Amino acid sequence: MSRSKVDAQPAYVLHSYPFRETSLIVEVFSRDFGRVALLARGARRPRSVMRGVLMAFQPLELGWAGKGEVQTLMKAEWQGGQPLLTGKALFCAYYLNELLMSLLAREDPHERLFSVYAETLRRFSGNLRESDLRNFERALLQELGYGLTLEHDVRGQPIDPDGYYVYEIEHGPVRLAGPGNSALSVMGKTLIDLAHEDFADARSLQEAKQMMRALIAHHTGGKELESRKIFKELHEP
Numbered sequence: 467m468s469r470s471k472v473d474a475q476p477a478y479v480l481h482s483y484p485f486r487e488t489s490l491i492v493e494v495f496s497r498d499f500g501r502v503a504l505l506a507r508g509a510r511r512p513r514s515v516m517r518g519v520l521m522a523f524q525p526l527e528l529g530w531a532g533k534g535e536v537q538t539l540m541k542a543e544w545q546g547g548q549p550l551l552t553g554k555a556l557f558c559a560y561y562l563n564e565l566l567m568s569l570l571a572r573e574d575p576h577e578r579l580f581s582v583y584a585e586t587l588r589r590f591s592g593n594l595r596e597s598d599l600r601n602f603e604r605a606l607l608q609e610l611g612y613g614l615t616l617e618h619d620v621r622g623q624p625i626d627p628d629g630y631y632v633y634e635i636e637h638g639p640v641r642l643a644g645p646g647n648s649a650l651s652v653m654g655k656t657l658i659d660l661a662h663e664d665f666a667d668a669r670s671l672q673e674a675k676q677m678m679r680a681l682i683a684h685h686t687g688g689k690e691l692e693s694r695k696i697f698k699e700l701h702e703p
Contacts, residue, residue: 472499473529473541478583479522480563484510491536492520494528495566495583500574504530504539516542523559523587524548535572548587555590560693562586562602568686569610579609596675597665603678604660612685615639616661627655633677635684649680 477496485491490506509516519526519542529541551559562583570576582605589598604614615638618624619631623641631639633650639657646652652673659670660677683689 470533471529471531471540475499475528475530476545476580477502477526477528478524478587479520479526480567481522482506482520488514490520492539493567494526495570495580496528497577497580498575500576501566501570501572502530503536503572504528505536506539506542509539519544522563523551523556525584549591551587551590555594557693557696558594558599559587559590561599561691564691564693565603565606565682565686568689568691569606576609579605595665596671597663600660600665600671600674600678601663603682607681607685610685612681614660614681616657625654625657627653627658629654631657633657633681635681649676652677 475496475498477494480493480495480501482490482492485505488508488510490509492504492506492509494502494504496502506516506520508514509520511517516539521544525545525548527541527543527545528539530537530539532538566583582602586598586602589595607614614633616625619639619641620634620637621641625631625639626641630642630645631652631654632642632646632648633652634640635650639652639654642651653669655667656670656673656677659665659667660674665671665674
């Protein structure tokens with residue numbers, strides 16, 4: 467996609483790293499253009515206006531220009547309204563960013579996913595719930611074309627809440643005669659609850675977590691995400 471100039475574009479910083487002595491390469495998730503790589507010239511200088519603006523998890527309005535894989539950041543303005551994240555919420559937000567960096571192709575717009583991401587960060591700043599993570603993971607897979615079949619099995623039969631299933635990747639739920647023994651083995655109620663974003667049942671929440679983790683691992687090629695690894699190390703006794 468060739469463009470000369472973009473202005474007033476809502477975006478979030480996903481990741482940044484040093485470039486030469488004073489600049490940054492900033493990976494952003496923008497509303498209308500998806501994931502974009504931008505060169506922020508001089509952003510590492512102590513007096514740079516952009517230095518304190520290019521923060522992760524904060525709503526920004528960006529302008530950039532140029533063509534090619536890395537374009538030039540021209541303007542960055544903080545939009546406010548998002549409290550700074552701390553503790554577990556901060557790690558969960560890093561997890562979201564790592565998922566987007568791992569799974570989103572560059573310059574592939576996902577306006578609905580952008581809205582879900584922004585809303586999830588807002589929720590993280592309040593009462594952090596695991597259900598918010600599950601809902602984001604499901605929305606991400608849906609946007610990427612890996613939508614989950616949750617209300618009927620591979621034979622087209624309605625999901626039985628009391629039935630046992632294994633979720634076959636690329637196919638959907640397969641009915642079992644009894645409990646399965648893999649991360650993709652779930653009760654029918656878990657599938658129904660996931661479809662309706664209802665995680666009041668502790669078993670549904672736990673099984674949904676295991677299933678989504680296995681599906682994410684499949685689509686990321688099995689690599690362990692750094693955010694999850696660090697969080698696990700910090701919370702080990």
